[in-house]
Amino acid sequence: MKIILVSHGRFSQGLKDGVQMLLGPQEDIEAFILSAEEPPTELGARLAAALSPEDEGNSVFFTDLYFGSPFNQVVELSRTHDIYHVTGVNLPALLEAVVVRNSGQSCEEVVAAAMAASEGSIKDVRKLLAEQVNEDMGEEEEWR
Amino acid sequence: MRNVVLARVDDRLIHGEVVSVWTPTLSANAILVVDDDVAKDDFNKRVIKSLAPEGVKVFVSSVEGAIKGLLKDPISGERVIVLAKSPITFARIVDAGVPLKEVNLGGMGLRGDRKTFIKNVAASPVEVEAIREMRDKGVHVFYQLVPEQAVIEVDEALGRAGKE
Numbered sequence: 158m159k160i161i162l163v164s165h166g167r168f169s170q171g172l173k174d175g176v177q178m179l180l181g182p183q184e185d186i187e188a189f190i191l192s193a194e195e196p197p198t199e200l201g202a203r204l205a206a207a208l209s210p211e212d213e214g215n216s217v218f219f220t221d222l223y224f225g226s227p228f229n230q231v232v233e234l235s236r237t238h239d240i241y242h243v244t245g246v247n248l249p250a251l252l253e254a255v256v257v258r259n260s261g262q263s264c265e266e267v268v269a270a271a272m273a274a275s276e277g278s279i280k281d282v283r284k285l286l287a288e289q290v291n292e293d294m295g296e297e298e299e300w301r
Numbered sequence: 302m303r304n305v306v307l308a309r310v311d312d313r314l315i316h317g318e319v320v321s322v323w324t325p326t327l328s329a330n331a332i333l334v335v336d337d338d339v340a341k342d343d344f345n346k347r348v349i350k351s352l353a354p355e356g357v358k359v360f361v362s363s364v365e366g367a368i369k370g371l372l373k374d375p376i377s378g379e380r381v382i383v384l385a386k387s388p389i390t391f392a393r394i395v396d397a398g399v400p401l402k403e404v405n406l407g408g409m410g411l412r413g414d415r416k417t418f419i420k421n422v423a424a425s426p427v428e429v430e431a432i433r434e435m436r437d438k439g440v441h442v443f444y445q446l447v448p449e450q451a452v453i454e455v456d457e458a459l460g461r462a463g464k465e
Contacts, residue, residue, distance in 0.1 A: 179318055179321070180322070181447065181449065249321060256321075256322060256326075274321075277355070282351075285351045286351055288351075289347045298360065300360035300361075300366060300367060300370045301369075301370050301373075
């Protein structure tokens with residue numbers, strides 16, 4: 158199964174780097190960058206060219222921004238290609254998706270894993286630490 | 302002994318690899334951080350506890366306290382990941398009679414008198430001895446960053462370190 162990352166600027170390449178830093182070298186992850194100079198339709202043409210017949214029904218796209226140009230191009234691609242598409246990708250979601258993909262599960266399961274991992278993955282850390290102080294003042298759980 | 306599903310040396314303690322990869326893969330529901338310094342540092346303790354993944358209890362304990370708890374009978378349903386910054390800690394735990402079967406070397410950064418041991422794991426001479434000591438007692442000590450990667454045995458690295 159192919160995982161294809163598409164973003165405004167180099168974010169997709171950075172996500173790929175991050176995944177490989179954590180999980181080691183990965184096969185079948187491609188990063189596509191939309192630069193400020195490139196017309197979005199050209200990105201769309203590059204994406205279409207990257208899909209081979211065996212990728213039909215067997216590729217998951219991750220785009221960075223709901224209703225952004227990469228998102229729109231991938232939606233356009235889905236008119237003529239059988240693809241899975243998740244938008245608003247972040248590293249926690251992608252990591253989980255790659256792990257599930259590598260364990261040999263289906264595209265549906267990869268998408269579900271990414272969605273589940275993204276939930277609650279953005280945190281207000283100042284608030285989190287303050288909450289932890291309150292918890293500590295309550296009943297602190299000790300290792301016994 | 303309590304049900305330890307992973308004993309891992311990682312000087313980053315709780316971080317991405319442990320939270321996102323090892324914890325779900327092993328269905329762990331408790332993480333025990335064993336470190337005398339962290340156990341005394343309330344701020345650090347709080348940060349570590351706030352990193353707890355959903356449904357996972359995080360404990361921070363001194364080495365002595367950790368040993369006491371680990372030696373107790375297993376608690377039904379409990380699956381513990383034990384984390385420490387150095388293999389010396391695990392050698393102490395094993396010395397105290399905790400029958401750990403395996404110790405995973407995950408992350409040990411190059412610093413102080415540490416030298417590259419295996420891949421991105423570096424070990425000081427004292428740490429190499431701790432690894433050797435555990436292995437001689439029948440503990441399976443191995444390098445593996447994430448479950449997806451192949452296990453690398455320490456024998457060759459121990460041989461290399463012995464010749465220096």
